[in-house]
Amino acid sequence: MIATINDVAxxxxxxxxxxxxxxxxxxxxxEKTRRRIEAAVAELGYSPNAGARALAGRRTYILxxxxxxxxxxxxxxxxxxxxxxxxxxxNYDYDILLLTQDEAAGxxxxxxxxxxxDGVIVLDVLxxxxxxxxxxxxxxxxxxxxxxxxxxxxxxxxxxxxxxAELAVDRLVEAGHRVLGLLGQPQVAYQRGSNYPxxxxxxxxxxxxxxxxxxxFASPEATIADTRAAVAELLGPEGDLTxxxxxxxxxxQMRTLDDLQERGLExxxxxxxxxxxxxxxxxxxxxxxDVIPLIPAESCSRAVxxxxxxxxxxxxxxxxxxxxxxxxRGSTAARRT
Amino acid sequence: MIATINDVAxxxxxxxxxxxxxxxxxxxxxEKTRRRIEAAVAELGYSPNAGARALAGRRTYILxxxxxxxxxxxxxxxxxxxxxxxxxxxNYDYDILLLTQDEAAGxxxxxxxxxxxDGVIVLDVLxxxxxxxxxxxxxxxxxxxxxxxxxxxxxxxxxxxxxxAELAVDRLVEAGHRVLGLLGQPQVAYQRGSNYPxxxxxxxxxxxxxxxxxxxFASPEATIADTRAAVAELLGPEGDLTxxxxxxxxxxQMRTLDDLQERGLExxxxxxxxxxxxxxxxxxxxxxxDVIPLIPAESCSRAVxxxxxxxxxxxxxxxxxxxxxxxxRGSTAARRT
DNA sequence: CTGAAAGCGCTTACAG
DNA sequence: CTGAAAGCGCTTACAG
Numbered sequence: 001m002i003a004t005i006n007d008v009a010x011x012x013x014x015x016x017x018x019x020x021x022x023x024x025x026x027x028x029x030x031e032k033t034r035r036r037i038e039a040a041v042a043e044l045g046y047s048p049n050a051g052a053r054a055l056a057g058r059r060t061y062i063l064x065x066x067x068x069x070x071x072x073x074x075x076x077x078x079x080x081x082x083x084x085x086x087x088x089x090x091n092y093d094y095d096i097l098l099l100t101q102d103e104a105a106g107x108x109x110x111x112x113x114x115x116x117x118d119g120v121i122v123l124d125v126l127x128x129x130x131x132x133x134x135x136x137x138x139x140x141x142x143x144x145x146x147x148x149x150x151x152x153x154x155x156x157x158x159x160x161x162x163x164x165a166e167l168a169v170d171r172l173v174e175a176g177h178r179v180l181g182l183l184g185q186p187q188v189a190y191q192r193g194s195n196y197p198x199x200x201x202x203x204x205x206x207x208x209x210x211x212x213x214x215x216x217f218a219s220p221e222a223t224i225a226d227t228r229a230a231v232a233e234l235l236g237p238e239g240d241l242t243x244x245x246x247x248x249x250x251x252x253q254m255r256t257l258d259d260l261q262e263r264g265l266e267x268x269x270x271x272x273x274x275x276x277x278x279x280x281x282x283x284x285x286x287x288x289x290d291v292i293p294l295i296p297a298e299s300c301s302r303a304v305x306x307x308x309x310x311x312x313x314x315x316x317x318x319x320x321x322x323x324x325x326x327x328x329r330g331s332t333a334a335r336r337t
Numbered sequence: 338m339i340a341t342i343n344d345v346a347x348x349x350x351x352x353x354x355x356x357x358x359x360x361x362x363x364x365x366x367x368e369k370t371r372r373r374i375e376a377a378v379a380e381l382g383y384s385p386n387a388g389a390r391a392l393a394g395r396r397t398y399i400l401x402x403x404x405x406x407x408x409x410x411x412x413x414x415x416x417x418x419x420x421x422x423x424x425x426x427x428n429y430d431y432d433i434l435l436l437t438q439d440e441a442a443g444x445x446x447x448x449x450x451x452x453x454x455d456g457v458i459v460l461d462v463l464x465x466x467x468x469x470x471x472x473x474x475x476x477x478x479x480x481x482x483x484x485x486x487x488x489x490x491x492x493x494x495x496x497x498x499x500x501x502a503e504l505a506v507d508r509l510v511e512a513g514h515r516v517l518g519l520l521g522q523p524q525v526a527y528q529r530g531s532n533y534p535x536x537x538x539x540x541x542x543x544x545x546x547x548x549x550x551x552x553x554f555a556s557p558e559a560t561i562a563d564t565r566a567a568v569a570e571l572l573g574p575e576g577d578l579t580x581x582x583x584x585x586x587x588x589x590q591m592r593t594l595d596d597l598q599e600r601g602l603e604x605x606x607x608x609x610x611x612x613x614x615x616x617x618x619x620x621x622x623x624x625x626x627d628v629i630p631l632i633p634a635e636s637c638s639r640a641v642x643x644x645x646x647x648x649x650x651x652x653x654x655x656x657x658x659x660x661x662x663x664x665x666r667g668s669t670a671a672r673r674t
Numbered sequence: 675c676t677g678a679a680a681g682c683g684c685t686t687a688c689a690g
Numbered sequence: 691c692t693g694a695a696a697g698c699g700c701t702t703a704c705a706g
Binding site (some may be wrong): 004005006016017020021024026048051052053055056057058179255323 | 682683684685688
């Protein structure tokens with residue numbers, strides 16, 4: 001019924017090993033032989049049996065992706081990473097197997113022990129993350145997108161959040177701003193353990209201190225009321241804030257821009273605004289925002305690449321921090337004097 | 338290095354077939370034999386090689402899930418279905434392979450032809466959906482969550498959106514309301530081809546006509562301004578609307594409740610409100626809303642079940658519409674007279 | 675209740 | 691440049 005490599009070999013009049021090599025390219029195959037094989041493959045609609053290929057070749061061409069999608073996290077941003085991983089994987093001929101919350105650790109163990117997957121991509125990493133320990137213990141090819149507290153023996157990729165914060169501060173300071181504010185994520189983000197919000201905040205505050213400017217920080221819940229209060233707090237009783245950095249979800253950024261407008265504050269006339277580590281498009285905001293983007297495709301394709309390279313022993317444990325870039329959209333300006 | 342069934346057999350002092358049968362339960366195994374096997378499995382940390390199992394047993398225990406996650410769709414609701422599918426699959430010892438947009442059709446073809454998966458779950462089905470045609474052509478075990486225009490030869494599961502709309506209308510009519518409004522989804526949802534918004538809207542309007550009440554419909558974009566205008570339109574110049582059904586994303590429902598409050602309209606005193614086909618929790622809204630829920634776990638676990646049963650030839654092509662249920666939370670009341 | 679063995683469909687040394 | 695064959699690690703008739 002369904003064609004096997006034997007059928008292809010018979011139709012092409014060659015041995016199955018030649019078919020295999022012709023398809024994998026692991027051994028040169030004569031021009032006309034290859035053409036006959038290709039014709040047979042097309043005629044029969046042949047595609048190699050994944051199980052057989054996995055058993056014989058010790059490669060499944062499947063990568064596990066673990067993304068807990070905890071109830072308190074912001075789905076679209078997290079999904080962007082899953083999608084980016086899927087896309088990157090396909091570039092290496094890999095598919096992804098999705099492991100979700102209830103099974104994060106157990107599932108990882110199961111799919112690696114059973115050799116269902118060749119490697120693992122760990123998303124939404126917490127400072128203390130059992131998946132990190134498990135990956136270390138299993139010794140399976142893996143890359144984490146994000147940094148656990150202990151990165152020993154691990155391959156990790158992440159945006160350099162500290163450098164991103166510094167870049168934002170520098171940019172504002174150099175435009176003459178002396179009072180900066182960071183509109184951060186909800187409290188839980190700083191407590192729960194993803195450490196990137198902390199890395200960003202700490203670097204923001206430290207850099208401001210270094211540069212001798214005042215820095216304020218607010219951490220509102222994702223509600224209209226809380227956001228409004230946080231913005232008021234950042235602006236200060238005297239309304240002397242002129243540089244605002246937003247490291248929060250798109251809704252909040254939108255509302256904050258509305259809020260500034262309602263207060264009669266112009267961007268960038270009165271307040272310079274930078275969106276930091278955004279995974280969404282800030283060019284469609286009103287006004288469009290300067291951004292130091294967090295590009296899922298970047299970290300994820302690197303993570304996939306590093307994982308696959310581990311299979312050939314080409315990669316040692318290490319941490320890669322991706323340098324931030326600054327995209328100008330006209331939402332910052334020199335401070336009014 | 339890594340234990341195989343041969344190691345287990347040797348340690349347990351039995352043949353590999355007995356090990357296999359003991360683990361699969363497909364043949365009775367003597368009490369003490371089984372215990373020795375279990376001990377060996379535990380000692381060696383054995384878990385069957387997925388590739389070998391797939392090759393010999395013709396089952397991969399992997400299901401493909403195709404969810405396009407188009408840019409214009411609302412991520413959290415869609416992810417709820419992916420997650421529900423993953424959870425349901427695990428109950429049958431299945432994992433899921435995630436197929437995304439760029440590869441919807443090509444990927445389906447690839448993973449079924451290569452026998453990477455045993456079956457397919459199709460999410461976010463459009464009226465005209467190439468994935469439906471492909472599934473039909475491939476003859477692979479599959480279930481669609483949602484209805485394409487042509488369901489011939491297909492297994493489909495979905496909430497009965499028409500019945501849900503009728504339930505909402507009946508409820509309001511029976512409480513004495515004579516002017517009803519439907520706050521629907523953005524225009525694109527009605528045009529693009531997911532047909533559930535259409536099914537809901539049409540049944541809503543038809544039922545209202547049947548029951549002899551006035552029905553209004555609005556289809557705002559997911560912005561504050563558009564939503565506000567839509568609510569105003571539904572309320573009407575005379576503000577005579579007293580029954581509101583919302584079939585839209587959670588943000589919009591929240592804003593609408595705020596809006597009603599700002600207008601000094603009480604729920605349910607002035608307006609009775611029902612949330613329809615919501616995948617989110619309406620009990621945390623202010624006020625909590627009566628809801629006819631759309632429960633991803635329900636459709637998805639049924640879809641998984643139907644797909645797996647097709648592998649044993651137990652299922653014929655058919656459409657299953659899930660009967661809607663009404664959850665009362667106090668947001669509807671008899672019309673004030 | 676249990677075992678020996680064929681076979682699933684590939685990949686990859688080994689040979690020529 | 692190509693082939694014959696071993697072997698990957700299971701499942702499942704077939705036998706007893």
